[in-house]
Structures are given as C-alpha cells and as structure tokens.
Amino acid sequence: MRILIVDDSRIMRNIVKNTLTALRYPDDIFLEAADGDQAWSILEAEEVSILLLDWNMPGLNGLELVKKLRATPKFQVLPIIMITSQAAKYNVIEAVKAGVDDYLVKPVNEANLEVKLRRILDRRPT
C-alpha cells in the first residue's frame, strides 16, 4: 500500500508512520507532505492507496484538500482518513460532509488507527 501522510508537524508524521510500522504493514510505502498543496502535487504525480490527512495546516488545509479531491473525478473514491486534533462533533460532521471516509482525533491511538484502516481495506475491491 502507498500511504500518503499529510501533516504540518514532522513529529506527528513520524508518529503515524511508526504506528503503522508497529501495526505490521512492512511492505507499505510512506509518502509525506507538510500541507495540502504539497499533498495535491504528490497525488497528481504518484499512485496513492490511502490518504491520512491533518486538518489544521498552512496553505491549503485538510478540509479544503478533501473538497478539492472529491470535486476531481479521479480522486472521488480515494480513501481518506482525517487525523486531527479537532474533536467537536460539528467538526466531524463537516469533514464527513466534505467527503472523508473516516475520522480520528489526535493523539493517534494505535488500536483506533488499526480499526479504521482495516475498515477501509476491507471495503477495497480484491
């Protein structure tokens, strides 16, 4: 799987990457971006299986990127999990309306990330 981790915090990107490595996804390839604009460039240039996306970022933020992706035919079914500190219900609703597949509140909990990834992977066509 090619996993794109988008977060303006390098430490948080590493925590997510280390969590995924600990969850035994050894063959995964991790791509990283520090904001929505960088993520968009990577998505246009490379194959990405799943997007793990922060919300609060400089430039194009996570929610804006989700809206841009869902308005673009080739990204309409790209699996997106938003991983953010924004814990209010109205934030979750806004993100789901914009088109995220799932939502995880920081700090990342290994078990929760595993459940959400598994749920998305199980939905993928074989």
Added chain:
Amino acid sequence: MNIHYLLPFIEAMEGAFQQLFQLTPEALTPYLVRKEEVLDWDISGIIGIAGEAKGLVVLSFPAELAQQLTTQLTGVVKTSLDDDVTDAVGELVNIIAGNAKKGLEEFELLISLPSIVQGPSHQVTWPSGPVPIITVPFSTPGGHFSLSVALENIITP
C-alpha cells in the same frame, strides 16, 4: 469567576500527556495573570480561538522540560530548543485546544495554527478588554509547566 469552562482544556492536556508521554501531570493552584506579565518560561505554544468566542490558549515550558518531552516523542536526545522542540510544543497546544472543543460544543469555535514564542522573559499578546487570563501550573517529574486560557464570553469575571 466562571472557570467551569477551563476543565475541557485541563482534561485535553491530561489526555494528551497520558497518550503521548504516559505521564499524568499534577495540577497546582490556578492563578490570574496580568496582561502585561512577563512569562517566566523559555518557550510557549499559542493557539488563537475565534468563532463564538475569542481568546488564546498558551502552553509554556522551561527549556529542559520541552527538550525532555521532545526527546521522548522523537527518540533523539534534544539539548536545545531546535525545530523539533518548537514542532512538539506547537502540536501539543494544537491537540489541547482542538480536543477541548469537544467539551465546549455549545460554542462553535475555530482554532488557529499554533505559533511559538521563545526566549527568556517572553510575553504574549493577550486579547484586549476585561478578559480574565487563568493559568494552571502543572507539576511533572521533569519539572513544571503551565496552561493559560483566556476566552472572551466564556470564561468571565
């Protein structure tokens, strides 16, 4: 003074420290801060709050504790307030402010990107007007730190 709305920030901080550092900081006695007060810390992470209330959330550390916590997060020993330390302090205050919104859902709040102020005797530009600034000091085995909150219309005199 209505400090009931401080609790979501304290709970968010405790949750973040437990999850990220396996630490439960001990809350000490809260106190009011004057706007012009110089902070006796080395680094502060600041989040602005807008929407149905305006304010600031500030998380302040001595250099040694900020470096120690960042060392724990990165696995690399930190001996100065480098980019990783500012990244860690910014992300911590972001997590605290974002998680606290869950306990303040009767208000629709927006949070800013974190900013960092560092250096001895630094100051924070607090919201103007009669908004109380409440600081809660915390104790950990590695030293003290503080969480300060000023929220217009929510935490009132």
